């Protein structure tokens with residue numbers, strides 16, 4: 001890897017994110033959707049981005065440590081904006097952290113709901129009904145005519161490195177179905193592989209070992225095979241969850257994922273906008 005994890009590199013990525021602005025008319029913010037199994041670290045990833053941008057620990061997306069392993073904490077379709085310095089100022093990207101995907105049909109968000117979210121049909125604040133997807137009759141939360149600004153601009157699949165091997169086929173199938181839908185719509189996607197600290201004993205002691213750890217490579221390969229994505233779309237991270245102070249390597253890994261998410265999403269929005277304007 002030609003990349004060298006230094007403060008300089010970190011600050012460069014921080015600057016890129018701080019300066020980012022959507023250049024597309026009518027689309028003032030980038031919509032990022034996180035999906036993945038229950039407890040994969042989706043909420044923690046949003047908190048971690050907030051932490052690296054602020055430079056100190058935060059808890060905006062409310063990662064929950066008390067929820068049991070089979071009960072998803074995030075039930076509502078809620079978008080999270082990240083605060084910038086200055087009153088009322090926010091970063092021009094928003095995250096939606098949806099309820100975890102469950103193998104059992106009666107639990108977790110339905111694939112059909114996610115497909116509607118991708119297209120921008122579902123409005124902020126909707127509460128998922130695990131036994132019934134949203135439909136047109138829901139006048140409060142269903143948007144029948146979404147435009148580019150309403151849809152998802154990047155799909156982020158979150159997989160926990162320590163549990164990839166034991167994930168059920170049903171969950172993998174659900175994730176693949178969502179990914180395929182996103183692909184059909186041309187939406188860019190990346191995979192965030194969380195919990196790297198739990199997957200490799202060398203990394204637990206010293207996160208800088210992540211760049212050379214064979215175990216982490218193996219786990220990335222497993223993600224790649226199971227979800228059918230190339231290795232270069234997989235970003236290993238350790239989320240902030242109990243650390244009080246910022247760590248250079250944690251920051252760098254989170255920034256590497258985030259700068260690419262924003263870049264891919266922005267390219268997608270520009271391309272869609274260009275195609276729409278030239279089809280007229």
Ligand SMILES: Nc1nc2c(ncn2[C@@H]2O[C@H](COP(=O)(O)OP(=O)(O)OP(=O)(O)O)[C@@H](O)[C@H]2O)c(=O)[nH]1
Pocket residue numbers: 036037038039040041042043044045062063064065066067071072073074098099100101194195196197198237238239240241242
């Ligand atoms: N060791 C470690 N723990 C993590 C990491 N990321 C998240 N956690 C912990 O894992 C648990 C689940 O994380 P969440 O962020 O709530 O997971 P989620 O995907 O939002 O879960 P649901 O909303 O229930 O689907 C929490 O107790 C987190 O503190 C990580 O990278 N390493």
Ligand SMILES: [Mg+2]
Pocket residue numbers: 042043044063073074097
């Ligand atoms: Mg959550």
